[in-house]
Amino acid sequence: MVPLSYSARNLANRRLTTLLTAGGMALVVFVFTAVQMLDAGLKKTLVATGSPENVMATRKGAESEVVSGVDRQQANLLETLPELAPGPDGRPLVSKETVTLVNLRKRGSDRPSNVVVRGMAGEGLVLRPEVRLVAGRMFQPGASEIVAGARIAERFTGAGLGERLRFGGREWRVVGVFDAGGSGYDSEIWGDVDQLMQAFRRPVFSSVIARLQDPAALPRLKEALESDPRLTVQLKREDQFYADQSQALSNFIGYLGLTLSVIFSLGAMIGAMITMYASVANRTAEIGTLRALGFRRRSILGAFLAEALLLGGLGGVLGIATASLMHFLTFSTTNFQSFADLSFSFTLTPLIALKAMAFALVMGFIGGVLPAARAARLNIVDALRAA
Amino acid sequence: MNFLSIVLRNALRHRLRTGLTVLGLVIATVAFGLLQTVIHAWYAGADVASSTRVVTRNAISLAFFLPVSYRNKIRAVEGVRGVTYSVWFGAIYKDRKNFFPQFAVDVPTFLQLYPEISLPEDQRAAFLRDRRGAIIGTQLAETYGFKVGDVIPLQGTIFPGNWEFVVRGIFQYRGANVTADLSNMYFHWDYLNESLKKTVPRRADQVGVFISEVGRPDAVGAVAAAIDQEFRNSLAETLTESEKAFQLGFVSMSEQIILVIRIVSFVVIFIIMAVMANTMAMAARERMAEYATLKAMGFGPGFLGGLIAGESLAIAFIGGGLGIALTWPTALAFGDLVSRLFPIFRIPADTWLWQLGCAVVVGIAAAIVPSLRAGSVNIVDGLRRIG
């Protein structure tokens, strides 16, 4: 076998060409990785949103809490279910919440976006232990006070600690900022359920959240509730509900990224092919010499494939390294299904890095296989004559 | 002997390499064109907005309704020539994947305010007569094969239940708005309202938005302010803006995604620049002896640089030109694929200019380094054979 250093040194010899070709592939890997990171960030935010221990009841067919309505009667009925876990005070731990959208302006650009406003009572906080206050204090029941998720406080005018927002005919003072660990709640504003329902003139709740004593009881309970003619609710595990809510957005990002990566990779592979063909053409005499010395055809094939793979590998490393810089950036857009603003970050996972490297190597391989085959098929005498 | 012929002959010296480079350019040009079209599709709604209509919505967000009784007060505002109202219905046709916009509107005033909707007289009359009637755009009719007289069953999400509508007309847009969205469905608000009064009375007599005709573009600001002033401090405060601003509000919710797509469309240009630069660098390196000879004969660096730049631009034009030609059929095919997401998928008129511009930039950029190298070649070194 021709040693790997032969392939490596040949690449080092033609620095400009190697850099240009690897650079093209790096750009493709960057796009591929960045989109995967975006999707992973979206999934991470969603996984963190909602707890597998909680269950959520919304109106049948509602994809988002905003379009869901659960009237007081049904909410009271749900509260009496025996499967529900009790709270610290012995009563069933149930949070009846109202969720709606408020149109706010972004800081700086002043452009509008919809933000989720969630009205809850004390139980809502108990059911979400992962959420912590990082500034100020919690809203007081009965007051026109709200707390804002960290992402909202920083991005929207009037949503910062001490600032005021105006909606529903009142002014609401932001008395605290909370951190929800990078989950969807970071993009929400919370307030007292009764105050908000009054201000919005909404007589019904949006969702009812509770905890089950035995999580395994969910499927059975779900069936029972959904077939009960008195009720018009659906029951889902809380985290599942939010995951479903971002299907469309996640799919969109996924498809867009895949399409772009494939198309771009064609360009990069063409670059690799051009480079490898030139590489073979320039070293025809060398190849003849190696063959004359006794190296087999497949050694030649291997040597040039190795060179192409090294190019791909170099492109992969450069692309992943550049994409990893995005790890610190936050991305926000409107979730198609909930119609609400959602912030998430680019998340680089070891799996993504692996996939990106594999992608890079495949590009190198495809770009190099034809030229390498040509090199292997050279006739010794003809090749030597080219010297 | 003319310059163009020499440049082309040089390009054809290495047919495989030039061919691959052209292929890469075609792919990059088409990809760039498609991405620009995707961005344009996002803004499509804003494009057809009228400059003399304003949209009034609940000041909190679109998630909230306005009382239908506001109609008369709005009509009475100075400068308002006509008012209609609309409710976003958001139902599903058979499967969640089959998405198209449906609006419940006050049909007589709606047809007046939107004269661009073109319907045959008999269809218009039938639509006005039938409470359960609906009109659909030509694209919608085509996608699902709906014909006049067909019954369209829908499952409500915002307004739960099973709804049935009879297709009474298929409309087009008249006038310069060739790019308008023809996948909409409009039906009678009265039909929706009647049903609500029986099933969920508290949701009856409400609308999503009011649309008013102002007559003159410069009156828009004043009328909008007047309408909002009318309802300030009432139960449901309003926010009125021009129709264009209203549409752009939707676009701005996805502005980060659009930005990403914009950036990515230029990334593909950079990828192909790398490929092209590589090709030209290789070509120049192979011809160093020729450049040295020409220099010895008295030709200056400008002439040599011109040879390379000419070849680079020629290849760029050929690849770019082919790409521009292929963009239209590709967009057609791609548009069919994404028609659910982007019902309007038309290539913006100036895309070819951008594509051409990119081709020129790529051609020039790729030639810079090889031109400088060839121009500054030391004659004696260049004449020496390689190896």
Add this chain to the structure above:
Amino acid sequence: MAKGGDNVVEIRNLSKSYRRGAQVVPVLHDINFDIASGEFLALMGPSGSGKSTLLNLIAGIDKPDRGTLRVAGEDITRMGEAELADWRAANVGFIFQFYNLMPVLSAFENVELPLLLTGLSRAERRQRVELALGLVGLSDRMEHYPSELSGGQQQRVAIARAVITDPTILVADEPTGDLDRQSASDVLGLMDRLNRELGTTIIMVTHDPHSAERAHVIRHLDKGELTAS
């Protein structure tokens, strides 16, 4: 040693060294030398003697470290790059060992190339090219590309290209190095004819004694110094 008539080349105290990595290799050492107008001179010497370097300096495609070099009445050591380029276009014709024709140009176009640097019209250029190709006996091969010509034919095209501007001097570096015995003889004969009929001064570098014999004067270079002929 001048042979009557003006000297077309006057070299005084010419020295040149090359840098090879960190080493400085002296190639020409204090050369003093004249070439008379109309001479057909062969420069001979072993490999590394500096003969090609000397030729390059005379042709104006390299610059000496020290000394003066007057060619065709001008001190070319004082010229800037652009000036030198123009000077070469007007005064020097090149003949290379490997012909150095443009592969994408036909024989006609290759010969026409130097005329693009003059102000001649298309028709005037055509006239001269046909004349030159006729001189070298390749009128019937005008539209052929170098790849379609034999080595000897290619070299003759190169010679036509070299003389088309009626240069003051013709420099030839191993013109027969890549040719078989017969072609070499043809080419040398052609060069001789041109020298006699046009009066063009020819300076030829060669290591082949047979080729050198066809010239009129032979000088030897050894270790960067001229020896007596």
